[in-house]
Amino acid sequence: MSTASDQEGVRRGDQEQTLQPKEPRSTRAMPFVTGIMALPFAYHVRTWGSFATVRDxxxxxxxxxxxxxxxxxxxxxxxxxxxxxxxxxxxxxxxxxxxxxxxxxxxxxxxxxxxxxxxxxxxxxxxxxxxxxxxxxxxxxxxxxxxxxxxxxxxxxxxxxxxxxxxxxxxxxxxxxxxxxxxxxxxxxxxxxxxxxxxxxxxxxxxxxxxxxxxxxxxxxxxxxxxxxxxxxxxxxxxxxxxxxxxxDSGWVVVNPHSQYFPHVVLRLADATGLDAHALLPLLRWIGFGVAAVNMGFVFLVQRARLRHADLWSVQLVFLTIPFVLKTSWAIDFVFISFTQTFLAWQLLEKEKATPGADTRATRSQARRRTPWFLLLVSIVFSNILFVNLFGFVGYGTLSFLFCADLLLLAASYVELLPPACRISPKSRHLAVISGQTARFCRDSASEMS
Incomplete structure (x- = not known):
């Protein structure tokens, strides 16, 4: 039989074990984090020479x-x-x-x-x-x-x-x-x-x-x-x-295959089909400015609707506007792409956690849920170094994959933002810079997508 002192010792041992601080999750995850970071580093060490050669x-x-x-x-x-x-x-x-x-x-x-x-x-x-x-x-x-x-x-x-x-x-x-x-x-x-x-x-x-x-x-x-x-x-x-x-004197940028500026991308696509669209360059620039203006309008709507993380959504939209306004838009100007991709992935996951089982009653709702994920994944593939190595530096730039990655993210962001951003209070709706027609467009789009 165990004595009272033995039982007391067992209780003290259990209490000491309970009171011992648990190892933080971040500490337990450090080996995993280190391994994850080592993988791309090892890849860069293995392929850096060939990448430098491609970057002729x-x-x-x-x-x-x-x-x-x-x-x-x-x-x-x-x-x-x-x-x-x-x-x-x-x-x-x-x-x-x-x-x-x-x-x-x-x-x-x-x-x-x-x-x-x-x-x-x-x-x-x-x-x-x-x-x-x-x-x-x-x-x-x-x-x-x-x-x-x-x-x-x-x-x-x-x-x-x-x-x-x-x-x-x-x-x-x-x-x-x-x-x-x-x-x-x-x-x-x-x-x-x-x-x-x-x-x-x-x-x-x-x-x-x-x-x-x-x-x-x-x-x-x-x-x-x-x-x-x-x-x-x-x-x-x-x-x-x-x-x-x-x-x-920067007219040479127009024919440079590495420019991801929207009008230059359209000109390259036209050239690939045998069409000479250079006379349309001024019009294409105005179209790009129009897209930028619409994006700025939605920045206004996001701020006025007081969405959660409105500042981050606004930064997201402005980042994705860059290839529509920056005349060069070289590949290096898309350093922001990993930020916009990860932020969108987080928002999509947060939405699914907040509404588990929602949007499962209709095929249209299912498609709406899956569309931004599909656009996001394709964008990630298009901007990844592994994908670049399939085409080479010149071929990758000529085919405008980075512009496409940006455009896909912009479309996915609109799919997520359009319904909530259009829910502006009547008091502030009259302040919208794109008021009348945009307000009706938002109401119609929100009803269709809900």
């Missing part, structure tokens, strides 16, 4: 840094003018001046460190913005590390990942009510390629005049005040004058 216009790593950024840093205080092929603001040129005193080899190492740092920030910002579980976070890491645009950005030593981090950093800082810092973050992105200014659309929709003024002041400081103080007003104006001349 960039024969060395960080070729754009060597050809444009480093020379720009050398020239900015000597000539005050952009070197050939440099199309960013004088503010960026001034920042690049820190590299030449280090020498080229040390500068390449530092540039590589910055690339890795900003990719890490990209992953961290997704984690901060998207309150998803470990599977979605892992999905984002995998899609990012196997994303053709990001790998191309790393190979060429490009700046698109800096811009994406600046844009997402703006959203994080804004959500934390640090408006001045958020304005500085978006101004940093604007100082590269200017088009990130369109990411202020959601804040215009919510009438946040204070933040818009902060952003305008920050952009003015980055683009004009700092260069004016450092270079002088005359040299700053001459710098921008040279940039305008370079933009006017």
């Amino acid at each position: 216009i960039c024969p060395i790593s960080f070729c754009d840094f060597v050809d444009y950024y480093y020379p720009m840093g050398e020239a900015i205080f000597r000539t005050g003018l952009p070197v050939s092929g440099f199309l960013y603001s004088p503010f960026i040129a001034i920042l690049l001046a820190v590299f030449p005193p280090l020498g080229l080899n040390a500068s390449l190492v530092l540039w590589g460190v910055l690339q890795v740092l900003f990719v890490s920030l990209y992953v961290l910002l997704f984690r901060r913005l998207v309150p998803a579980g470990l599977p979605i976070q892992l999905l984002f890491v995998i899609l990012t590390l196997t994303s053709y645009p990001l790998l191309l950005n790393l190979m060429a030593g490009q700046v698109s990942v800096f811009m994406v981090v600046g844009i997402l950093g703006m959203v994080v800082l804004y959500q934390r009510e640090r408006r001045a810092a958020a304005a500085g973050s978006v101004a940093f992105a604007v100082s590269f390629k200017y088009y990130p200014i369109i990411f202020l659309a959601p804040f215009a929709a919510r009438r946040d005049t204070r933040f818009l003024l902060f952003a305008a002041a920050a952009c003015g400081a980055f683009l004009f005040v700092v260069p004016g103080l450092v270079l002088g007003g005359g040299d700053t104006l001459r710098f921008y004058g040279s940039l305008l001349d370079a933009f006017r």
